[in-house]
Amino acid sequence: MAAVLRRGVKLISSGSSQLLSGGCKHGRTSTLCISSSRPSSSKINVELDSSTGIAVMRFQNPLVNSLNLDFLTEICISLEKLELDKSCRGVILTSAQPKIFSAGLDILEMYGKNPEHYAAFWKSVQEIWLKLYGYSKITIAAINGSSPAGGCLIALTADYRIMADNPRYTIGLNETQLGIVAPFWFKDTMLNTVGHRTAELSLQFGLMYTPSDALKINLVDLVVPEEQVLSTATETMTKFLAIPGHAREISKSMMRKPVVDRLLSCRDADIKNFVSFISKDSIQKSLGQYLSMLKQKKS
Ligand SMILES: CCCCCCCCCC/C=C\CC(=O)SCCNC(=O)CCNC(=O)[C@H](O)C(C)(C)COP(=O)(O)OP(=O)(O)OC[C@H]1O[C@@H](n2cnc3c(N)ncnc32)[C@H](O)[C@@H]1OP(=O)(O)O
Numbered sequence: 001m002a003a004v005l006r007r008g009v010k011l012i013s014s015g016s017s018q019l020l021s022g023g024c025k026h027g028r029t030s031t032l033c034i035s036s037s038r039p040s041s042s043k044i045n046v047e048l049d050s051s052t053g054i055a056v057m058r059f060q061n062p063l064v065n066s067l068n069l070d071f072l073t074e075i076c077i078s079l080e081k082l083e084l085d086k087s088c089r090g091v092i093l094t095s096a097q098p099k100i101f102s103a104g105l106d107i108l109e110m111y112g113k114n115p116e117h118y119a120a121f122w123k124s125v126q127e128i129w130l131k132l133y134g135y136s137k138i139t140i141a142a143i144n145g146s147s148p149a150g151g152c153l154i155a156l157t158a159d160y161r162i163m164a165d166n167p168r169y170t171i172g173l174n175e176t177q178l179g180i181v182a183p184f185w186f187k188d189t190m191l192n193t194v195g196h197r198t199a200e201l202s203l204q205f206g207l208m209y210t211p212s213d214a215l216k217i218n219l220v221d222l223v224v225p226e227e228q229v230l231s232t233a234t235e236t237m238t239k240f241l242a243i244p245g246h247a248r249e250i251s252k253s254m255m256r257k258p259v260v261d262r263l264l265s266c267r268d269a270d271i272k273n274f275v276s277f278i279s280k281d282s283i284q285k286s287l288g289q290y291l292s293m294l295k296q297k298k299s
Helices: 069-084 115-133 150-156 184-194 196-205 211-216 226-241 245-264 267-278 281-298
Strands: 003-006 009-013 019-026 029-034 044-049 054-059 090-095 138-143 160-164 222-224
Touching (some): 044 069, 054 069, 054 226, 090 226, 115 150, 115 184, 115 267, 138 150, 138 226, 150 184, 160 211, 160 226, 222 226, 245 267
Parallel strands (some): 054 090, 138 160
Antiparallel strands (some): 003 009, 009 044, 019 029, 044 054
8 A cells, every 4th residue: 555655755565466557646646556465575666756746666676676577567567657647757766775776687587498488578678678768758767786787778768867976886788798699779778878889899898887987988977976866866857857848758759769669660570589599508508607607706
Protein backbone atom coordinates (compact mmCIF):
# COMPACT_ATOMS: atom_id res chain seq x y z
CA MET A 1 0.00 0.00 0.00
CA ALA A 2 1.28 3.47 -0.80
CA ALA A 3 2.37 5.32 2.35
CA VAL A 4 2.30 9.11 2.67
CA LEU A 5 5.83 10.34 3.48
CA ARG A 6 5.30 14.08 3.57
CA ARG A 7 2.76 16.48 2.10
CA GLY A 8 2.11 15.53 -1.50
CA VAL A 9 4.62 12.69 -1.57
CA LYS A 10 3.82 9.02 -1.67
CA LEU A 11 6.08 6.03 -1.47
CA ILE A 12 5.11 3.39 -3.95
CA SER A 13 6.55 -0.08 -3.47
CA SER A 14 5.93 -2.09 -6.57
CA GLY A 15 6.48 -5.80 -6.96
CA SER A 16 5.52 -6.75 -10.52
CA SER A 17 2.94 -9.17 -9.19
CA GLN A 18 1.38 -6.38 -7.15
CA LEU A 19 0.82 -3.80 -9.83
CA LEU A 20 -2.75 -3.26 -10.98
CA SER A 21 -3.63 -1.69 -14.27
CA GLY A 22 -4.14 2.09 -14.55
CA GLY A 23 -3.11 4.95 -12.30
CA CYS A 24 -5.44 6.33 -9.62
CA LYS A 25 -5.90 9.48 -7.55
CA HIS A 26 -5.93 9.65 -3.77
CA GLY A 27 -7.01 13.15 -2.69
CA ARG A 28 -4.37 15.70 -3.73
CA THR A 29 -1.71 13.14 -4.31
CA SER A 30 -1.51 11.30 -7.58
CA THR A 31 0.12 7.93 -7.31
CA LEU A 32 0.14 4.43 -8.71
CA CYS A 33 -2.29 1.84 -7.42
CA ILE A 34 -0.81 -1.27 -5.92
CA SER A 35 -2.15 -3.96 -3.69
CA SER A 36 -0.75 -4.27 -0.19
CA SER A 37 0.37 -7.89 -0.34
CA ARG A 38 4.06 -8.86 -0.12
CA PRO A 39 5.55 -5.36 -0.53
CA SER A 40 8.93 -6.71 0.56
CA SER A 41 9.37 -8.44 -2.83
CA SER A 42 9.59 -5.09 -4.62
CA LYS A 43 12.69 -4.54 -6.65
CA ILE A 44 12.05 -0.85 -7.08
CA ASN A 45 10.36 1.90 -5.20
CA VAL A 46 8.86 5.03 -6.64
CA GLU A 47 8.20 8.28 -4.83
CA LEU A 48 6.05 10.70 -6.74
CA ASP A 49 5.83 14.27 -5.46
CA SER A 50 2.58 15.57 -6.86
CA SER A 51 3.43 19.17 -5.97
CA THR A 52 6.42 19.14 -8.36
CA GLY A 53 5.48 16.26 -10.67
CA ILE A 54 8.89 14.67 -10.05
CA ALA A 55 9.06 10.91 -9.45
CA VAL A 56 12.14 9.25 -8.01
CA MET A 57 12.52 5.61 -9.04
CA ARG A 58 15.01 3.70 -6.90
CA PHE A 59 16.41 0.37 -8.01
CA GLN A 60 16.63 -2.08 -5.11
CA ASN A 61 17.41 -5.50 -6.51
CA PRO A 62 20.07 -6.98 -4.19
CA LEU A 63 22.97 -7.32 -4.37
CA VAL A 64 23.95 -5.23 -7.35
CA ASN A 65 20.77 -4.30 -9.26
CA SER A 66 21.60 -6.81 -11.97
CA LEU A 67 18.89 -6.65 -14.61
CA ASN A 68 17.06 -9.96 -14.66
CA LEU A 69 13.75 -10.67 -16.38
CA ASP A 70 11.55 -9.90 -13.34
CA PHE A 71 13.40 -6.72 -12.49
CA LEU A 72 13.28 -5.44 -16.08
CA THR A 73 9.56 -6.20 -16.25
CA GLU A 74 8.92 -4.39 -12.99
CA ILE A 75 10.82 -1.29 -14.10
CA CYS A 76 8.98 -1.29 -17.40
CA ILE A 77 5.53 -1.54 -15.82
CA SER A 78 6.30 1.27 -13.38
CA LEU A 79 7.61 3.50 -16.16
CA GLU A 80 4.48 2.83 -18.16
CA LYS A 81 2.28 3.78 -15.22
CA LEU A 82 4.21 6.96 -14.60
CA GLU A 83 3.98 7.84 -18.28
CA LEU A 84 0.19 7.51 -18.11
CA ASP A 85 -0.05 9.45 -14.85
CA LYS A 86 -0.76 13.10 -15.69
CA SER A 87 0.58 14.29 -12.33
CA CYS A 88 4.03 12.92 -13.17
CA ARG A 89 6.19 15.20 -15.32
CA GLY A 90 9.61 13.62 -15.00
CA VAL A 91 11.39 10.60 -13.53
CA ILE A 92 14.73 10.44 -11.74
CA LEU A 93 16.36 7.01 -11.99
CA THR A 94 18.68 6.11 -9.16
CA SER A 95 19.81 3.23 -6.96
CA ALA A 96 18.95 2.24 -3.42
CA GLN A 97 21.87 -0.22 -3.38
CA PRO A 98 25.17 1.07 -1.98
CA LYS A 99 27.95 1.77 -4.51
CA ILE A 100 26.11 0.30 -7.51
CA PHE A 101 23.76 2.01 -9.93
CA SER A 102 23.28 -1.25 -11.85
CA ALA A 103 25.66 -4.14 -12.60
CA GLY A 104 24.08 -4.44 -16.04
CA LEU A 105 22.26 -7.40 -17.50
CA ASP A 106 22.10 -10.38 -15.18
CA ILE A 107 24.71 -12.70 -16.66
CA LEU A 108 22.87 -15.69 -15.20
CA GLU A 109 19.99 -14.91 -17.58
CA MET A 110 22.37 -15.40 -20.50
CA TYR A 111 24.27 -18.43 -19.23
CA GLY A 112 23.30 -22.11 -19.28
CA LYS A 113 19.65 -21.50 -20.21
CA ASN A 114 17.55 -22.64 -23.17
CA PRO A 115 16.80 -20.65 -26.37
CA GLU A 116 13.23 -19.86 -25.23
CA HIS A 117 14.58 -18.30 -22.07
CA TYR A 118 17.18 -16.27 -23.97
CA ALA A 119 14.47 -15.02 -26.34
CA ALA A 120 12.14 -13.95 -23.50
CA PHE A 121 15.00 -12.26 -21.70
CA TRP A 122 16.18 -10.37 -24.76
CA LYS A 123 12.63 -9.24 -25.50
CA SER A 124 12.49 -7.68 -22.04
CA VAL A 125 15.84 -5.94 -22.63
CA GLN A 126 14.46 -4.51 -25.87
CA GLU A 127 11.26 -3.43 -24.04
CA ILE A 128 13.08 -1.46 -21.37
CA TRP A 129 15.28 0.28 -23.92
CA LEU A 130 12.33 1.12 -26.18
CA LYS A 131 10.37 2.41 -23.21
CA LEU A 132 13.21 4.54 -21.83
CA TYR A 133 14.78 5.80 -25.04
CA GLY A 134 11.39 6.75 -26.42
CA TYR A 135 10.03 8.02 -23.07
CA SER A 136 7.83 11.08 -23.51
CA LYS A 137 8.55 12.46 -20.04
CA ILE A 138 11.86 13.81 -18.81
CA THR A 139 14.27 11.27 -17.35
CA ILE A 140 17.42 12.01 -15.37
CA ALA A 141 19.88 9.36 -14.26
CA ALA A 142 21.27 10.05 -10.80
CA ILE A 143 24.20 7.65 -11.03
CA ASN A 144 25.22 6.93 -7.47
CA GLY A 145 27.46 3.94 -8.13
CA SER A 146 29.11 1.77 -10.77
CA SER A 147 27.25 1.26 -13.99
CA PRO A 148 28.72 -1.27 -16.42
CA ALA A 149 27.18 -2.48 -19.71
CA GLY A 150 23.40 -2.71 -19.40
CA GLY A 151 23.59 -0.37 -16.38
CA CYS A 152 25.36 2.18 -18.55
CA LEU A 153 22.71 1.66 -21.23
CA ILE A 154 19.94 2.53 -18.76
CA ALA A 155 21.82 5.71 -17.81
CA LEU A 156 22.43 6.53 -21.49
CA THR A 157 18.70 6.51 -22.24
CA ALA A 158 18.11 9.38 -19.82
CA ASP A 159 17.87 13.00 -20.96
CA TYR A 160 20.61 13.96 -18.50
CA ARG A 161 23.18 12.08 -16.44
CA ILE A 162 24.58 13.18 -13.09
CA MET A 163 27.26 10.98 -11.54
CA ALA A 164 28.67 10.83 -8.02
CA ASP A 165 32.23 12.08 -7.79
CA ASN A 166 33.80 8.86 -6.52
CA PRO A 167 36.73 7.44 -8.52
CA ARG A 168 35.78 3.94 -7.36
CA TYR A 169 32.65 4.12 -9.46
CA THR A 170 32.98 3.41 -13.15
CA ILE A 171 30.64 3.54 -16.11
CA GLY A 172 30.85 2.25 -19.67
CA LEU A 173 29.88 -0.41 -22.18
CA ASN A 174 32.37 -3.14 -21.25
CA GLU A 175 30.72 -5.96 -23.23
CA THR A 176 33.86 -6.93 -25.19
CA GLN A 177 35.61 -7.60 -21.87
CA LEU A 178 33.09 -10.40 -21.34
CA GLY A 179 33.59 -11.70 -24.88
CA ILE A 180 30.17 -10.44 -25.96
CA VAL A 181 29.13 -7.67 -28.31
CA ALA A 182 26.93 -4.65 -27.61
CA PRO A 183 24.12 -4.83 -30.19
CA PHE A 184 23.57 -2.02 -32.71
CA TRP A 185 21.02 -0.18 -30.58
CA PHE A 186 23.39 -0.10 -27.57
CA LYS A 187 26.03 1.19 -29.98
CA ASP A 188 23.68 3.82 -31.44
CA THR A 189 22.69 5.06 -27.99
CA MET A 190 26.37 5.45 -27.07
CA LEU A 191 27.24 7.02 -30.40
CA ASN A 192 24.42 9.58 -30.09
CA THR A 193 25.84 10.60 -26.73
CA VAL A 194 29.63 10.64 -27.15
CA GLY A 195 30.17 10.78 -30.93
CA HIS A 196 31.58 8.30 -33.41
CA ARG A 197 35.28 8.09 -32.63
CA THR A 198 34.87 7.93 -28.87
CA ALA A 199 32.12 5.31 -29.23
CA GLU A 200 34.29 3.25 -31.56
CA LEU A 201 37.24 3.12 -29.17
CA SER A 202 35.01 2.73 -26.16
CA LEU A 203 33.13 -0.24 -27.61
CA GLN A 204 36.14 -2.07 -29.01
CA PHE A 205 38.14 -1.84 -25.78
CA GLY A 206 35.08 -2.22 -23.56
CA LEU A 207 36.25 0.85 -21.67
CA MET A 208 35.01 1.71 -18.20
CA TYR A 209 35.37 5.36 -17.18
CA THR A 210 35.78 7.07 -13.84
CA PRO A 211 33.31 9.93 -13.28
CA SER A 212 35.84 12.61 -14.29
CA ASP A 213 36.81 10.72 -17.46
CA ALA A 214 33.15 10.07 -18.26
CA LEU A 215 32.55 13.80 -17.97
CA LYS A 216 35.42 14.54 -20.38
CA ILE A 217 33.82 12.43 -23.13
CA ASN A 218 30.23 13.62 -22.35
CA LEU A 219 29.18 10.16 -21.25
CA VAL A 220 27.82 11.99 -18.20
CA ASP A 221 26.75 15.63 -18.08
CA LEU A 222 27.66 16.52 -14.53
CA VAL A 223 29.77 15.13 -11.68
CA VAL A 224 28.87 16.22 -8.17
CA PRO A 225 29.69 15.12 -4.61
CA GLU A 226 27.88 11.89 -3.82
CA GLU A 227 25.53 13.41 -1.27
CA GLN A 228 24.39 16.00 -3.81
CA VAL A 229 23.50 13.63 -6.66
CA LEU A 230 19.79 13.47 -5.92
CA SER A 231 19.32 17.14 -5.02
CA THR A 232 21.19 18.17 -8.19
CA ALA A 233 19.01 15.81 -10.22
CA THR A 234 15.92 17.47 -8.75
CA GLU A 235 17.28 20.96 -9.51
CA THR A 236 18.12 19.91 -13.05
CA MET A 237 14.67 18.40 -13.50
CA THR A 238 13.15 21.74 -12.47
CA LYS A 239 15.12 23.43 -15.28
CA PHE A 240 13.83 20.88 -17.80
CA LEU A 241 10.29 21.39 -16.48
CA ALA A 242 10.52 25.13 -17.19
CA ILE A 243 10.67 24.39 -20.95
CA PRO A 244 7.30 24.17 -22.73
CA GLY A 245 6.55 20.45 -22.54
CA HIS A 246 5.29 19.78 -26.06
CA ALA A 247 8.29 21.55 -27.66
CA ARG A 248 10.79 19.64 -25.51
CA GLU A 249 9.03 16.34 -26.15
CA ILE A 250 8.98 16.81 -29.94
CA SER A 251 12.66 17.80 -29.90
CA LYS A 252 13.55 14.67 -27.92
CA SER A 253 11.57 12.47 -30.26
CA MET A 254 13.17 14.10 -33.31
CA MET A 255 16.63 13.23 -31.97
CA ARG A 256 15.80 9.65 -30.98
CA LYS A 257 13.06 8.35 -33.25
CA PRO A 258 15.30 7.11 -36.08
CA VAL A 259 17.21 4.89 -33.66
CA VAL A 260 14.03 3.64 -31.97
CA ASP A 261 12.44 2.93 -35.36
CA ARG A 262 15.48 0.98 -36.44
CA LEU A 263 15.02 -1.55 -33.64
CA LEU A 264 11.22 -1.56 -34.05
CA SER A 265 11.69 -2.56 -37.69
CA CYS A 266 13.70 -5.68 -36.81
CA ARG A 267 12.83 -6.76 -33.28
CA ASP A 268 12.30 -10.42 -34.13
CA ALA A 269 15.49 -10.63 -36.18
CA ASP A 270 17.38 -8.96 -33.33
CA ILE A 271 16.03 -11.56 -30.88
CA LYS A 272 17.00 -14.39 -33.23
CA ASN A 273 20.44 -12.90 -33.62
CA PHE A 274 20.89 -12.65 -29.86
CA VAL A 275 19.70 -16.21 -29.22
CA SER A 276 22.02 -17.64 -31.85
CA PHE A 277 24.97 -15.55 -30.60
CA ILE A 278 24.52 -16.24 -26.90
CA SER A 279 23.93 -19.98 -27.45
CA LYS A 280 27.33 -20.47 -29.09
CA ASP A 281 29.67 -22.68 -27.09
CA SER A 282 32.47 -20.12 -27.33
CA ILE A 283 30.24 -17.34 -25.94
CA GLN A 284 28.93 -19.56 -23.14
CA LYS A 285 32.53 -20.42 -22.28
CA SER A 286 33.49 -16.72 -22.11
CA LEU A 287 30.52 -15.92 -19.88
CA GLY A 288 31.33 -18.89 -17.62
CA GLN A 289 34.89 -17.68 -17.24
CA TYR A 290 33.73 -14.15 -16.49
CA LEU A 291 31.34 -15.42 -13.80
CA SER A 292 34.15 -17.46 -12.23
CA MET A 293 36.37 -14.40 -12.29
CA LEU A 294 33.69 -12.36 -10.47
CA LYS A 295 33.43 -15.06 -7.80
CA GLN A 296 37.21 -15.46 -7.43
CA LYS A 297 37.62 -11.71 -7.01
CA LYS A 298 36.09 -12.17 -3.55
CA SER A 299 38.42 -14.91 -2.32
C1 LIG B 1 26.81 -9.85 -33.69
C2 LIG B 1 26.03 -9.07 -32.67
C3 LIG B 1 25.17 -9.95 -31.85
C4 LIG B 1 24.63 -9.20 -30.67
C5 LIG B 1 24.34 -10.15 -29.59
C6 LIG B 1 24.17 -9.49 -28.26
C7 LIG B 1 25.13 -10.02 -27.22
C8 LIG B 1 24.81 -9.67 -25.81
C9 LIG B 1 24.90 -8.26 -25.48
C10 LIG B 1 24.68 -8.09 -24.02
C11 LIG B 1 24.66 -6.70 -23.60
C12 LIG B 1 24.92 -6.27 -22.35
C13 LIG B 1 25.53 -7.20 -21.41
C14 LIG B 1 25.62 -6.89 -19.96
O1 LIG B 1 25.08 -5.99 -19.38
S1 LIG B 1 26.55 -8.09 -19.23
C15 LIG B 1 26.81 -7.56 -17.59
C16 LIG B 1 28.03 -6.75 -17.54
N1 LIG B 1 28.28 -6.42 -16.16
C17 LIG B 1 29.49 -6.49 -15.64
O2 LIG B 1 30.46 -6.78 -16.27
C18 LIG B 1 29.56 -6.19 -14.18
C19 LIG B 1 30.18 -7.30 -13.43
N2 LIG B 1 30.16 -7.01 -12.01
C20 LIG B 1 31.07 -6.20 -11.42
O3 LIG B 1 31.94 -5.62 -12.02
C21 LIG B 1 30.93 -6.05 -9.94
O4 LIG B 1 30.16 -7.12 -9.47
C22 LIG B 1 30.27 -4.75 -9.51
C23 LIG B 1 28.93 -4.51 -10.20
C24 LIG B 1 31.20 -3.54 -9.77
C25 LIG B 1 30.00 -4.82 -7.97
O5 LIG B 1 31.19 -5.15 -7.31
P1 LIG B 1 31.14 -5.61 -5.79
O6 LIG B 1 32.54 -5.90 -5.38
O7 LIG B 1 30.35 -4.64 -4.99
O8 LIG B 1 30.24 -6.93 -5.80
P2 LIG B 1 30.64 -8.38 -6.31
O9 LIG B 1 31.12 -9.19 -5.17
O10 LIG B 1 31.52 -8.32 -7.51
O11 LIG B 1 29.22 -8.92 -6.82
C26 LIG B 1 28.22 -9.33 -5.90
C27 LIG B 1 27.50 -10.54 -6.48
O12 LIG B 1 26.82 -10.13 -7.65
C28 LIG B 1 27.22 -10.96 -8.76
N3 LIG B 1 27.15 -10.15 -9.98
C29 LIG B 1 27.79 -9.00 -10.23
N4 LIG B 1 27.45 -8.52 -11.43
C30 LIG B 1 26.58 -9.40 -11.96
C31 LIG B 1 25.87 -9.46 -13.19
N5 LIG B 1 25.95 -8.51 -14.13
N6 LIG B 1 25.07 -10.51 -13.40
C32 LIG B 1 24.94 -11.49 -12.48
N7 LIG B 1 25.58 -11.49 -11.28
C33 LIG B 1 26.40 -10.45 -11.03
C34 LIG B 1 28.63 -11.39 -8.40
O13 LIG B 1 28.99 -12.53 -9.10
C35 LIG B 1 28.47 -11.64 -6.92
O14 LIG B 1 27.78 -12.88 -6.77
P3 LIG B 1 28.08 -13.86 -5.53
O15 LIG B 1 27.73 -13.07 -4.30
O16 LIG B 1 29.56 -14.21 -5.62
O17 LIG B 1 27.21 -15.04 -5.78
